[in-house]
Each structure stands twice: as C-alpha cells, then as structure tokens.
Amino acid sequence: MISYNKTWLANLDVQTELKKELKRGNISDGEFKAITEKYPVGFYMPNIFVRVGLFILTCVIIGFADSLLSLMASSSHLITTAGWVFFLAILSYVALEVIVNNGHYRSGVDDALLIIAAGQLVATFGMMLYSIDGFLLCLSALAFILFIFLSLRFADMLTSAACCISFFAMVYFACEKIGSIGLTVVPFIMMLASGLVYWLVYACCNKKEFANYRNCLVIIQIVCLLTLYAAGNYYVVQTLSDELHGQTKAISLGAFFWTWTIVLPFVYIWFGIKKKNVILLRIGLSLVAAAAVTFRTYYHIFPLDVTLTVVAAIILGVVYLVTKYLKTPKHGFTLAEPTETHLMDNLKIESLAVAQTFSHAPSAPADKGTKFDGGDFGGGGSSDSF
Numbered sequence: 491m492i493s494y495n496k497t498w499l500a501n502l503d504v505q506t507e508l509k510k511e512l513k514r515g516n517i518s519d520g521e522f523k524a525i526t527e528k529y530p531v532g533f534y535m536p537n538i539f540v541r542v543g544l545f546i547l548t549c550v551i552i553g554f555a556d557s558l559l560s561l562m563a564s565s566s567h568l569i570t571t572a573g574w575v576f577f578l579a580i581l582s583y584v585a586l587e588v589i590v591n592n593g594h595y596r597s598g599v600d601d602a603l604l605i606i607a608a609g610q611l612v613a614t615f616g617m618m619l620y621s622i623d624g625f626l627l628c629l630s631a632l633a634f635i636l637f638i639f640l641s642l643r644f645a646d647m648l649t650s651a652a653c654c655i656s657f658f659a660m661v662y663f664a665c666e667k668i669g670s671i672g673l674t675v676v677p678f679i680m681m682l683a684s685g686l687v688y689w690l691v692y693a694c695c696n697k698k699e700f701a702n703y704r705n706c707l708v709i710i711q712i713v714c715l716l717t718l719y720a721a722g723n724y725y726v727v728q729t730l731s732d733e734l735h736g737q738t739k740a741i742s743l744g745a746f747f748w749t750w751t752i753v754l755p756f757v758y759i760w761f762g763i764k765k766k767n768v769i770l771l772r773i774g775l776s777l778v779a780a781a782a783v784t785f786r787t788y789y790h791i792f793p794l795d796v797t798l799t800v801v802a803a804i805i806l807g808v809v810y811l812v813t814k815y816l817k818t819p820k821h822g823f824t825l826a827e828p829t830e831t832h833l834m835d836n837l838k839i840e841s842l843a844v845a846q847t848f849s850h851a852p853s854a855p856a857d858k859g860t861k862f863d864g865g866d867f868g869g870g871g872s873s874d875s876f
Contacts (some may be wrong), residue, residue: 544597637653637656758771783797
C-alpha cells in the first residue's frame with residue numbers, strides 16, 4: 491500500500507539506528523561505513539533548508555500551472571464547478587505519484603504536492619456537498635476516508651493528524667444531528683472515542699507490520715490525548731452548553747468536569763512516569779498550563795500573566811529538582827539520552843557489524859589447490875591479499 495520503496499525505508503531505519511550507535515561509540519567509523527554500504531538508501535532527502543525551498547518552489551509552480559489552466563478554460567465556465575477542482579486535484583496527485591516513484595522522500599516536493607492534492611480534494615467535496623443537509627457530517631466523513639488513504643499511501647504525519655481530527659469531527663457532528671440529547675452526551679462520546687482510538691493505536695505502535703507508520707501513530711496518540719482532555723475540559727463543555735441552550739447556564743456535573751480539567755494532566759504525568767512514556771509525560775506537562783488558564787477564566791484570583799508565571803515557576807522548580815535527583819540513575823530513570831531501542835527492536839547492531847566484516851571474504855568459484863604466495867614475510871605470513 492505504501493508508495494515509497496519498502497526496502498529503502500527499512501534500510502533508512504537501519505542507517506538511522508546506526509548513526510545513534512556511532513554517536514554513542516558502540517561501533518567504529520569503518521563498521522558504520524561498511525554496514526551503510528550494505529544497506530543503501532536511494533531516496534533523495536535534502537537538508538531542511540533545501541526542503542523548505544523546494545516546498546515553496548513547488549507551491550509556486552503548481553499555483554502558476556493551475557492558474558494558467560484555469561485561464562485557458564475560463565471561457566467554458568468550467569472553473570466554477572467542483573469537477574474542475576477535482577481535475578486539478580487529480581493532476582496534483584499524479585504528479586505526486588511520479589515524484590515519489592522517482593525517489594523523492596520528504597524532499598519538500600512530495601510534501602507540497604501531497605498537501606495541495608489533499609486540499610483540492612477536500613475543496614471538491616465541500617463544493618459538491620455544500621447545499622445538502624448534514625454538510626459538515628458528510629464532509630468530515632469523506633475527509634476521513636481521504637486522509638486514511640493518503641496516510642496509508644504516503645505515511646505522512648500531517649495527513650495522519652488530519653485523519654484523526656476528521657474522525658473526531660465526524661463523531662461530533664453525528665452526535666449533533668441527534669439533537670439536544672446528542673449535544674448533552676457528546677463530551678462522554680468524545681471521551682470514549684478518543685480513549686478507544688488511543689488504546690488501539692498504542693497497541694499497534696511496536697508491531698512490525700506498522701514499522702513504516704510509527705511516526706504517524708505517535709501523532710495520532712498526541713491528537714487523541716488532547717481530544718480526550720478537551721472533551722472534558724470545563725470551558726469546552728460550558729461553551730457547548732451555551733450553544734445548546736442559547737444562553738449562559740451552569741452545566742450539570744460541573745464538579746466532574748472541573749475534576750477532569752484539573753486532575754487529568756497530572757494523571758497523564760503519572761502514567762508517563764510509570765510507563766516511561768515520553769508522549770504522556772510531555773502532553774501532561776503542557777496541559778497543566780491549559781488547566782491553569784481554564785481555572786483563571788472563571789476564578790480571577792490572580793491576573794492571567796501572574797497565573798501563568800506562577801504555574802511556569804512551579805513546573806521549572808519541579809524540573810530542576812527532578813534533574814538534580816536523576817543525575818544518578820534511580821528506579822530506571824536517568825538524564826542520559828534514551829536508547830530508543832523500540833524503534834528498531836529487531837535490529838542487532840553487533841550482528842550486522844560481524845556479518846558485514848566477514849562478508850568481505852571473496853567467493854572463489856573453485857578450489858585450485860593450496861597457495862602460499864601473497865605473503866609479506868617471504869610467504870610465511872599472509873597479507874590482506876591472501
């Protein structure tokens with residue numbers, strides 16, 4: 491399903507892990523060079539500056555090309571129809587497939603073409619569905635299907651995030667179609683949906699079948715965790731309640747949503763520490779600030795800038811104390827750079843080094859008898875040409 495060369499993707503993972511091992515001093519420069527030559531990568535992957543330049547250049551070229559085609563077709567009034575936008579989207583997608591098949595991988599060109607094609611296809615769906623009832627529900631459903639395909643095809647993190655967001659949008663608008671009952675229970679439905687998706691994605695992260703999609707799965711986890719928090723955030727629920735009743739009104743189960751708003755970030759942090767999960771830990775720390783802002787919105791104990799300053803000072807203090815405490819590794823935690831062995835759990839660097847070292851032995855077609863020539867010490871000792 492994935493468009494990129496799978497062998498090169500696997501070799502790229504090998505080379506990425508080898509660079510980490512080289513940096514740690516576990517393998518030598520010679521071993522690194524020998525193994526990377528054994529596992530070549532044929533992708534065109536420029537540095538970040540060239541990538542950004544190619545991205546901008548591609549957007550400009552596609553913009554001029556689409557404008558020229560639209561100008562040529564302006565007399566037939568086709569450019570105002572969804573079919574014309576769909577035609578341009580197909581051209582962008584075909585160009586994307588051609589570029590990828592020519593070895594581009596995160597080069598900026600494929601990134602730009604992917605975003606342009608996706609945007610044009612979503613615009614096509616919007617123009618087609620704009621006048622029907624349930625426009626937002628249908629649009630989010632079609633966008634969800636589109637982004638699933640693009641994510642599976644190109645393993646792109648941005649389309650994976652869009653896929654997850656469109657799914658949650660589809661769930662929300664489906665609840666909205668039910669009426670007042672749907673809007674009343676939508677926070678709990680969103681909690682259930684985001685929690686279920688997170689659990690499924692987390693279970694797939696370390697499976698070999700999804701090795702090429704691990705970055706995409708990480709992005710989906712982040713979106714799910716943020717959605718799970720937002721679904722029970724007091725401010726979000728209050729806003730939905732105001733929309734439902736047409737006026738500002740105290741929400742039922744307010745104590746539950748306040749507890750969710752304040753406690754859930756610390757639950758993330760606790761599970762992040764317990765499971766040694768960096769995603770949970772960082773999301774939890776970030777949401778502490780969101781909880782403080784939400785609290786400050788309704789209870790004006792301190793000005794907003796003072797509240798954020800106090801929260802930031804507390805977080806920095808905790809970080810400083812933890813840093814001091816973990817200078818010496820304790821309970822499986824350390825300040826040292828993580829090994830990230832889970833990214834290549836089946837890769838054995840030592841085996842690759844040994845195998846590559848012995849792979850230089852020549853494969854003689856036939857045994858022509860024992861030969862003792864070639865030594866540097868009168869034939870008694872063999873050189874590297876033995």
